[in-house]
Amino acid sequence: MVQGPQTEGYEHDDAWGTNWLRVDETHELYYEQYGKKDGKAGIQDFKTFIYLHGGPGGHISKGNTSFFNPEHYRVVLLDQRGCGQSRPNASTINNTTWHLVSDIEALREHLGIAKWHVVFGGSWGSTLALAYAQTHPSSVGSLVLRGIFAVRDLELKWTMVPGGASMLFPDRFDEFINFLPEEERADHVASYHKRLISSDESISHPAARAWNKWEVSISTLYPNIKGLAQLDDASYNLAHARTEAHYFQNKAWLEDGQLLKKENIDKIRHIPTTIIQGRYDVVCPPITAWELHKAFPESKLHWVSDAGHSATEPGTKKKLIEACEEYASLSI
CATH class of the missing domain: 3.40.50.1820 (Alpha/Beta hydrolase fold, catalytic domain)
Known part of the structure; x- marks a missing residue:
């Protein structure tokens, strides 16, 4: 009911x-x-x-x-x-x-x-x-x-590269980019993908958390406290970020x-x-x-x-x- x-x-x-x-x-x-x-x-x-x-x-x-x-x-x-x-x-x-x-x-x-x-x-x-x-x-x-x-392509660029969502959330986008060492920022999506598919959890898990935090932080009109709490769930973090990067890199076929x-x-x-x-x-x-x-x-x-x-x-x-x-x- x-x-x-x-x-x-x-x-x-x-x-x-x-x-x-x-x-x-x-x-x-x-x-x-x-x-x-x-x-x-x-x-x-x-x-x-x-x-x-x-x-x-x-x-x-x-x-x-x-x-x-x-x-x-x-x-x-x-x-x-x-x-x-x-x-x-x-x-x-x-x-x-x-x-x-x-x-x-x-x-x-x-x-x-x-x-x-x-x-x-x-x-x-x-x-x-x-x-x-x-x-x-x-x-x-x-x-x-x-x-x-x-x-x-225009949708992926809007969310993932400077000039779209980053214009509205510049502080959060900088946090997303600055997670990576400077030498990996030229193609940050590919760099994230490489980290996310790593079998070394000390590499993949922090990258997954940073990837997901960017998306969660821009998902609601008002701050999404419940969504941010989900970033502490390691199994969710990796599955979401790794799969998303995998699909984005391949334009979802x-x-x-x-x-x-x-x-x-x-x-x-x-x-x-x-x-x-x-x-x-x-x-x-x-x-x-x-x-x-x-x-x-x-x-x-x-x-x-x-x-x-x-x-x-x-x-x-x-x-x-x-x-x-x-x-x-x-x-x-």
């Missing part, structure tokens, strides 16, 4: 299903299930959400379920390859966008779900949701996307602007889609949400005028809950 104001979201019981799905010789994916689980027709007939976490390199938690009404939905949370409780942790072996797309489809088939009622993704999760929907449009009933990220091209949008034009974007999102600049909406005018775009990047900022969370409630009544 709803706990307090709508922006607080829904409270779920503990997961009624947790397991690992082996997808190749290296990776086992951890997933959890919440919400509706029984009925005369069987769980496969319930409206099922899949939640795609950000990063790349993030992880799931029970708190991710707060957007979804347990009276309406079966909710599936998935730790992507190398992330969270998926095994092995922080592995970049066979870890690309297209492996993850295949994993989502494998999980759908494994769980006996005819079609995801909603694919929900924010930040990197929006990237993955779009890539999945464009690859498997018949498996997607609707899309709820937040903080749009298409891994275009996407052609620049691939997800926004007409021929790819045409594949999903029939899918009901809601886009929710914080007006002051510094991690995923709002231009991408706008350009996605212009390419895909059938979508609904909601600007949140008092929010940055995080899904948990009050205005953004309220809109996400409203979108999920709207789609609960949708026949797909």
